[in-house]
Amino acid sequence: MVPNVCKSGVLAVLKEFVAIDRLVNCAGANDGVSLEAGVAAFSKSLENNLVHYCTIARYCLSGLKRNKGSILNIRFKTALIGQGNTSGYTAAKGAELSLTREWATTYLADGIRINAIIPAEVWTPLYERWIASFHDPLGKLATITRNIPLGRRMTTANEIADTAVFLLSARASLTTGQWFFIDCGYTHLDMAVTA
Numbered sequence: 001m002v003p004n005v006c007k008s009g010v011l012a013v014l015k016e017f018v019a020i021d022r023l024v025n026c027a028g029a030n031d032g033v034s035l036e037a038g039v040a041a042f043s044k045s046l047e048n049n050l051v052h053y054c055t056i057a058r059y060c061l062s063g064l065k066r067n068k069g070s071i072l073n074i075r076f077k078t079a080l081i082g083q084g085n086t087s088g089y090t091a092a093k094g095a096e097l098s099l100t101r102e103w104a105t106t107y108l109a110d111g112i113r114i115n116a117i118i119p120a121e122v123w124t125p126l127y128e129r130w131i132a133s134f135h136d137p138l139g140k141l142a143t144i145t146r147n148i149p150l151g152r153r154m155t156t157a158n159e160i161a162d163t164a165v166f167l168l169s170a171r172a173s174l175t176t177g178q179w180f181f182i183d184c185g186y187t188h189l190d191m192a193v194t195a
Contacts, residue, residue, distance in 0.1 A: 003055050010059040020060045021067035022168045025053045025096070026074040029126070033088035045088025050095050057103070068111035070168050073100050074160070075179075077120045077187050097179060104177030113176040115167050120183035121145075123154040149185035 013020060033045040057071060064071065078086060079093030100116040107114065121127070121144060134140040145152050163182050166172055181187050 006052055006055040007059055010056065019067055020063035021069040023057060023060045023064065023071045024074065024164060025056065025071065027052060028092065030086055030089045032086055034085040035087045042088045046092050049089055049092035053096055053099065064112050065110045070113040071103065072164055072167055073116040075116055075118050077118060077183055079118065080187060100179065101177045108176070115175060115177070116179045117160060117163055118179055118181045118183060118187065119155055119160055120186035121148060121154050122157060122160060124157055149189045151184055155182060155184060
């Protein structure tokens with residue numbers, strides 16, 4: 001099913017816009033598939049969170065080569081620091097970071113640039129629904145933001161979008177194979193320093 005959906009999506013874009021010169025890989029959801037969930041659940045998590053990245057990129061590849069395009073993979077901090085009980089999701093996110101560097105190397109001669117953005121806590125509708133699922137949503141949100149090093153606040157979707165626009169633009173014409181942390185220092189700063 002994933003290949004068919006990806007293929008039909010790319011064909012719809014080509015029908016309307018004729019060319020594809022940029023691809024943003026961002027779809028996925030933390031499904032809570034732990035090690036104990038078993039091989040079938042783990043495989044399904046990888047399909048839902050990783051396989052479509054490769055599939056859609058493959059269908060866009062000829063256009064990206066023709067236009068010396070760019071791919072931007074948007075990942076999450078769990079790819080590097082874990083979260084607990086999310087083996088499938090974190091494995092997929094780690095693989096996507098690896099693919100960023102693999103593809104950057106593979107398609108260097110074609111002039112295709114491939115980079116990744118790694119956010120931490122971003123206020124999105126999905127995140128808002130997750131917070132609302134707790135008994136004390138405001139208390140949960142306060143606990144999370146208290147542990148965000150720079151600014152003690154959530155990153156906005158617009159802040160991620162601004163970085164994405166830059167990386168996809170000609171202003172980043174010599175940038176490829178890079179991981180950009182837009183995470184208020186969450187991934188790299190020792191929590192003891194920021195507490």
